[in-house]
Amino acid sequence: MEKRSRLRYGMVGGSLGAFIGGVHRRAIALEETADLVAGCFSSQNEKNQKTGQFYGIGQDRIYKNYQEMAQKEKEREDGIDFVCIVTPNATHYEIAKAFLEAGIHVACEKPLCFTVEEGQELEQIAKEKKLCFAVTYTYTGYGMVKFAKELIEKGEIGQIVNVNAEYLQDWLIDEIGGGDQTTTKMSVWRTDPEKSGISNCVGDIGTHIEDTVAYMTGLHPKKVAAVLDCYGMDLDLNANILVEYENGVHGVYSCSQVCAGHLNGLVIRIFGSEGSIEWVQEDPNYLKVTRKGQPTQIYNRGTGCITGMAAKLNHIPSGHPEGLTYAFANIYHAFMQEVLDQINGETGDGQDYDYQDVSDGVMGVKFIHAVVESSQKGAAWVEV
Ligand SMILES: NC(=O)c1ccc[n+]([C@@H]2O[C@H](COP(=O)([O-])OP(=O)(O)OC[C@H]3O[C@@H](n4cnc5c(N)ncnc54)[C@H](O)[C@@H]3O)[C@@H](O)[C@H]2O)c1
Incomplete structure (x- = not known):
């Protein structure tokens, strides 16, 4: 054929x-x-x-x-x-x-x-x-997130000792106190438990933190202790989450839809024994890397200093910003390659099939449930 x-x-x-x-x-x-x-x-x-x-x-x-x-x-x-x-x-x-x-x-x-x-x-x-089953966790599609993963895997920042990540938005601020007609119109299904599930904010954006950190570091939450705030709505609009990973390291995730002045502020900071990495989704073509005792370096997408998967995924030359749609395109690039290879009876290089799949999706659901349960139990530690 x-x-x-x-x-x-x-x-x-x-x-x-x-x-x-x-x-x-x-x-x-x-x-x-x-x-x-x-x-x-x-x-x-x-x-x-x-x-x-x-x-x-x-x-x-x-x-x-x-x-x-x-x-x-x-x-x-x-x-x-x-x-x-x-x-x-x-x-x-x-x-x-x-x-x-x-x-x-x-x-x-x-x-x-x-x-x-x-x-x-x-x-x-x-x-x-x-x-093939992709779960489209957007942020793992960004080249600089892939590069961060590569640097961490190579041990460039040493052993991970701390994670600090936030995803702050303000688009539901008018819902505080029960919501008004204007914004409720926009957010109607997200704040409705029947359509959204047991969580709004953690399900919508907290899961992105969990997945992006897991992708970059390989660290999955083992336990969480969380406080969710609903401000009069049925579901959460704000969450502060303490995380313990499988290796005993701790981290903090903060996600919110009521932080005035913050639009799509996903920021991931990974701290290691030899340095740190910071990626900011509103400036996604750059990666800040600090090696202990050295001046901070900024890596630019599409330039000669970028290696691995990230180097393969440029759509346009460096200096032209690649944003959200390009990140999705990178996810589809990997997913569609695997689908095509399967149809053609070919076995490609597994590394090319670099997308988050159904098991990452299951992890996200486990995370949501543990966070909600912890909050219901007064921020008790709950196994994920
Ligand atoms: N990965 C990301 O960054 C990201 C960003 C936004 C939304 N999402 C996710 O995408 C999903 C959709 O979110 P959205 O903001 O686009 O919502 P939306 O309300 O803008 O769009 C939902 C669409 O689904 C259609 N629809 C609803 N029920 C249907 C059914 N039974 N059969 C066929 N069509 C149906 C609606 O008509 C509408 O076109 C959610 O699960 C959300 O969490 C992910």
């Missing part, structure tokens, strides 16, 4: 005007190796149709629900190779399961699902069916 060089994909969620679905589409387009050919972009028919037509999807492949989409795409000879799931949290599990059962590779937004058991079930199905 002739080798394939392009993939076909479908999307569930991501109607026109939705947030992250459009980012996924633009990121995949940057890679120039996959075509959007099917979708169920909204559970509302009109929105779904409008979006499908806007992207030139054939009428027979704009589906009224994801179940029909999974079934019909499975039956087609030219069916989709993978699906992007970009719907609110409550639906990820059932949608991912339907596509896995149809034998279709999955890229799903975080948090992966509501319960650890659901996540483990998805992990098991993907494993049994040998399907």
Whole structure:
């Protein structure tokens, strides 16, 4: 059979005007190796149709629900190779399961699902069916985060002794005291336990801290002690979390959606016995590295001092900022390479398949549950 060089994909969620679905589409387009050919972009028919037509999807492949989409795409000879799931949290599990059962590779937004058991079930199905399953933890897609991982692995900052990470936003500040009509409109599903799960802020952005730190350092939280603040809402808008890793080292994660003046302030600081590393997502093309007793150095994306995976992932020359969409493109680059290799019966270099997968998604769900339980128990230490 002739080798394939392009993939076909479908999307569930991501109607026109939705947030992250459009980012996924633009990121995949940057890679120039996959075509959007099917979708169920909204559970509302009109929105779904409008979006499908806007992207030139054939009428027979704009589906009224994801179940029909999974079934019909499975039956087609030219069916989709993978699906992007970009719907609110409550639906990820059932949608991912339907596509896995149809034998279709999955890229799903975080948090992966509501319960650890659901996540483990998805992990098991993907494993049994040998399907690729990406969980799109955005920040691990950045080249400079990959470079940080490489420096840490090489021992450039010595043994890790402390982690200090924050993700501060202010877009839900008007929700303090129970919310008002204006912002509630924007955030309606995120602050609704039925659609968001047991946590808003930790699920939405705290999981990004957990995943980015784990990716950079290999350190997973073993125990957490946390205080969540809801300020009159059903779910948390602010969280301060003490973390103990498997090796006994401690760290602090702080995430919030009510910090005036902070927009998308993810900052990761890793401290080692020989130095430190700091990455700031609002200035993502740079990495600050300090070796003990030396002046601080700033590494620039796309220059000769960058090595490894990070050196391979430049879309545009250094000095031109690469941001969020490029980070997603890097995730898709790795995921789509694995999907394509599988289809073509090839085994590529495992290092090229550098994306966060379903097991990282399960870890995120465990983290959310432990943090919420700890807060409910008055900041007691809880095993993750
Ligand atoms: N990785 C990241 O950095 C990042 C950033 C933003 C959002 N997210 C995640 O992406 C997901 C979506 O968030 P968003 O901000 O884009 O939400 P959104 O509300 O802007 O968009 C959700 C979309 O899903 C559609 N939808 C809802 N239920 C559906 C169903 N049953 N079938 C088909 N379509 C359905 C809606 O019509 C809408 O188009 C969430 O899980 C969120 O946590 C991740």
